Amino acid sequence: MNAFDFLTPPRRGKPRKNGITMVLDKGMGIKTARDLMEISSDYVDFIKFGWGTLPLHRRDAVMEKIEMYRSFDVEAYPGGTLFEIAYLNDKIQEYFDEARSLGFETLEISNGTVEIETDEKCELIEKAVNEGFQIISEVGKKDPVRDRLLSPEDRVELVRADLKAGACMVLMEARESGHNIGIYDENGNVKEEEFNHLLNELPQDRIIWEAPQKNQQVYFILKIGPDVNLGNIPPEEITALETIRRGLRGDTLGKVNL
Numbered sequence: 001m002n003a004f005d006f007l008t009p010p011r012r013g014k015p016r017k018n019g020i021t022m023v024l025d026k027g028m029g030i031k032t033a034r035d036l037m038e039i040s041s042d043y044v045d046f047i048k049f050g051w052g053t054l055p056l057h058r059r060d061a062v063m064e065k066i067e068m069y070r071s072f073d074v075e076a077y078p079g080g081t082l083f084e085i086a087y088l089n090d091k092i093q094e095y096f097d098e099a100r101s102l103g104f105e106t107l108e109i110s111n112g113t114v115e116i117e118t119d120e121k122c123e124l125i126e127k128a129v130n131e132g133f134q135i136i137s138e139v140g141k142k143d144p145v146r147d148r149l150l151s152p153e154d155r156v157e158l159v160r161a162d163l164k165a166g167a168c169m170v171l172m173e174a175r176e177s178g179h180n181i182g183i184y185d186e187n188g189n190v191k192e193e194e195f196n197h198l199l200n201e202l203p204q205d206r207i208i209w210e211a212p213q214k215n216q217q218v219y220f221i222l223k224i225g226p227d228v229n230l231g232n233i234p235p236e237e238i239t240a241l242e243t244i245r246r247g248l249r250g251d252t253l254g255k256v257n258l
């Protein structure tokens with residue numbers, strides 16, 4: 001039983017379809033990662049090994065880490081940039097084979113940096129699904145100038161195309177920083193009008209909002225509810241985010257219903 005158990009409502013346990021938390025692993029050592037899971041794995045659904053960090057670590061260390069996360073019912077997957085690098089090098093099949101042999105069952109497919117047309121991205125999602133992977137796709141560009149060219153209507157269309165192609169969920173790009181990109185302005189505040197359009201048009205149980213900053217997490221929880229799907233959470237913020245979901249922090253105390 002948890003400490004002060006009587007002071008917090010329970011949240012739906014894993015596996016869950018809503019209230020998903022995706023955490024960004026930028027290359028943590030296994031001891032640190034295991035420590036973190038021992039205290040907070042109940043609050044984590046996915047771990048993303050950020051961008052191209054994986055090729056810098058030994059295969060056996062990566063395999064051990066994937067296994068360790070899985071033993072806590074946390075699904076680890078490589079960042080979309082690594083997939084884009086494989087695409088750029090014409091090594092997609094090798095990428096799938098290596099991912100499978102390392103133990104990955106989920107992959108991210110994105111076109112945030114490398115130019116991949118929507119139709120081709122959808123074909124790649126279909127191919128990856130046929131290879132037996134669960135696919136999380138991502139919509140948005142990493143360069144703010146290119147990202148700004150996407151209207152809210154474009155984003156809706158792109159999300160729908162990815163879901164139709166077989167993605168189980170779609171990440172809304174916000175990078176590790178969470179400002180000046182997607183629905184966020186230069187200060188990391190949500191651009192309400194754009195966000196409202198996405199909120200009305202998209203199935204919320206299939207969207208993961210990248211929300212690395214606390215003010216963003218609070219915004220989504222107050223606006224959509226404690227069971228909103230959130231991503232790019234820094235590892236040290238896992239417990240803090242869960243307190244916000246449950247009304248255990250001033251920002252949401254008395255304002256959330258589980």
Ligand SMILES: O=C(O)[C@H](CS(=O)(=O)O)OP(=O)(O)O
Binds near residue numbers: 052110112175
């Ligand atoms: O898309 C993302 O949020 C991440 C992190 S960042 O954009 O490099 O800051 O990229 P990914 O390649 O999916 O890990």
